[in-house]
Amino acid sequence: MDRKQAFIDSINSGYQTKGDFINLGSAMLDGATIKDTFIKIPLKTLNRHGLIAGATGTGKxxxxxxxxxxxxEKGIPVLLMDVKGDLSGIAQPGENNAKIEERHNAIGFPYEAKQFPAEILSLSDQEGVRLRATVSEFGPVLLSRILNLTDTQSGIVSVIFKYCDDHKMPLLDLEDFKKILQYTTEEGKDEFSQMYGRISTASTGAILRKVIELEQQGADLFFGEKSFDPQDLLRIDENGMGYINIIRLTDIQDRPKLFSTFMLSLLAEIYATFPEQGDSGRPELVIFIDEAHLIFKEASSALLNQIESIVKLIRSKGVGLYFVTQNPTDVPDAVLGQLGLKIQHALRAFTAKDRKAIKLTAENYPLSDYYKTDEVLTALGIGEALVSALNEKGIPTPLARTMLRAPMSRMDILSDAELKSLLKKSKLIPKYNEVVNRESAYEMLTEKIEIANREEAKAKAEKEKEAANRSSSRRSSSRKSSTTNPWIKTISSPTVIRSVLGILSKMMK
Structure with missing residues (x-):
């Protein structure tokens, strides 16, 4: 058997699947595409997470x-993080051309243009379905990790949440949280001291500074109501196609803490609310995190541990996570170790450090009798990638250099008119874009402080009135006693006064 046929047999055997699958394209050997040697990714393993990596402009x-x-197309909803703003074209069909025809002829199946049901979401003031969550939904542990608090500060946050729970005070936005922080060491310090022990103003001041730092990255827009329900990510349209939910993130690239805060809260909410999936044969939801390094950038060790834990556990809920980034080293090793599908586009080796990184990247892929992985990584063309996946039994497939198929939808953004038309059809915008500002901790504490101030002022006024009454009573008593004293009464009688005046008159003469 010649080398080419052995390679074809290896690919066909390794990527064989009995269940439903996604066809990524055809395998390549010695720089040439081998027609009909398809790289099939089983739907059954798509909740095992994945990585799409490669240098800028390689086709990630x-x-x-x-x-x-x-x-x-298989009826599986998707959530996309659109950091660069170039994914909205999914809502419109693509256009065939000579290059696409040539690519698909080499792969072995015809090109089909198609549009897909899409929903535009937003974390900021950009147009789209507003994504929000309340402070209460985060809980004290997650909020403390996001703020990177010490154990002592985390304990104070837990006490604050306990107090608000006990007194039925909803913590909805950051204004609520800042107000209760202030209350613990000012107006309500005696109350807190009696119930939970003394709380240091230095600790609450440090927490407040962390909250303000988060606010400056735009978190004040994210925290609040109405909270987004993750179940709305699971919609299927009338044709049985899963909705592609696109979060527009073009304006938060320089605010990594807000991005990681949102992602962690969303994953935690999904894990808490989605039922256990078991081995269903297909994922319930697949999430693609573009520019994934933004999640891990400036993240504390506690936050990284939280993300790693959720990545490990969320698979059981039927959710697949796919990280899209320039270099696999952007993703922590503990997360990389959980990934089943790896699609590696070209890497560039301009420096000795780049070449060393490429050798390390090559070691993350299965050994191959047909490729020198580190050399192939720098020789891949646009729209080509090294693929390593899991078959239906969870066994890694052979490494395959792959000519990838072309997208069926538009490979460009929507026009302003098309975007407005898409937003107008949205069923979620009326549900989530109305501003809700119900009574919460801020209003309740403000009222409580005002009542306390009024009662204090009333008590003070009553004390002052009592003191004035006592003083008046003493003066009145003094006058009364002087008029009833017999001696004073005698010397002040008219007879005595006339006698004294007569004596004084004679003396003057």
Missing amino acids: TKTLQILAENLS
Whole structure:
């Protein structure tokens, strides 16, 4: 058997699947595409998470688009983090051309243009369905980790949440949280001291500074009501296609803490609310995190541990996570170790450090009799990638250099008119974009302080009135006693006064 046929047999055997699958394209050997040697990714293993990596301009975003389209076509909803703002075109069909025809002829199946049901979401003031969560939903542990608090400060946060729970005070936004922080060491310090022990103003001041830092990254827009329900990510349209939910993140690239805060809260909420999936044969939801390094950038060790834990556990809920980034080293090793599908686009080796990084990256892939992985990594063309996946039994497939299919939808953004039309059709915007400002901890504490101040002023006024009454009573008593004294009464009688005046008159003469 010649080398080429042995390679074909290896790919066909390794990527064989009995269940439903996604066809990424055809395998390549010695730089040439081998027609009909398809790289099939079983739906059954797509909740095992994955990585799409490669240098700028190598086709990562298009690969993300291909996976999202095919999942939607299979009736699986998708959530995309659109950091660069170039994924909205999924809502419109693509256009065939000579290059696409050539690519698909080499792969072995025809190109089909298609549009997909899409929903535009937003974390900020950009147009789209507003994503929010309340402080109460975060809970004291998650909020403390996001703020990178010490154990002592975390204990204070737990006490604050306990107090608000006991007194039925909802913590909805950051104004609520800041107000209760102030209350613990000022107006309510005696109350807190009696119930929970003394709380240091230095500790609450440090927590407040961390909250303000989070606010400056735009978190005041994120915390509040109405909270987004993750179940709304699972919608299927009338044609049985899963919705592709696109979060527009073009304006938060320089605010990594807000991005990681949102992602962690969303994953935690999904894990808490989704039922156990078991071995269903297909994921319930697949999440693609573009520019994934933003999640891990400036993240504390506690926050990283939380993310790693959720990545490990969320698979049981039927949720797949796919990280899209320039270099695999952007993702912590503990997360990389959980990934089942790896799609590696070209890397560039301009320096000795780059070459060393490429050798390390090559070691993350299965050994191959047909490729020198570190050399292939620098020789991949646009729209080509090294693929390593899991088969239906969870066994790693052979490493395959792959000519990827073209996206079925538009490989460009929507026009302003198209975007407005899409937003107008949204069923979620009326549900989530109305501003809700119900009574919460801020208003309740403000009222409590005002009542206390009024009662204090009333008590003070009553004390002053009592003191004035006592003083008046003493003066009145003094006058009364002087008029009833017999001696004073005698000397002040008219007879005595006339006698004294007569004596004084004679003396003057």
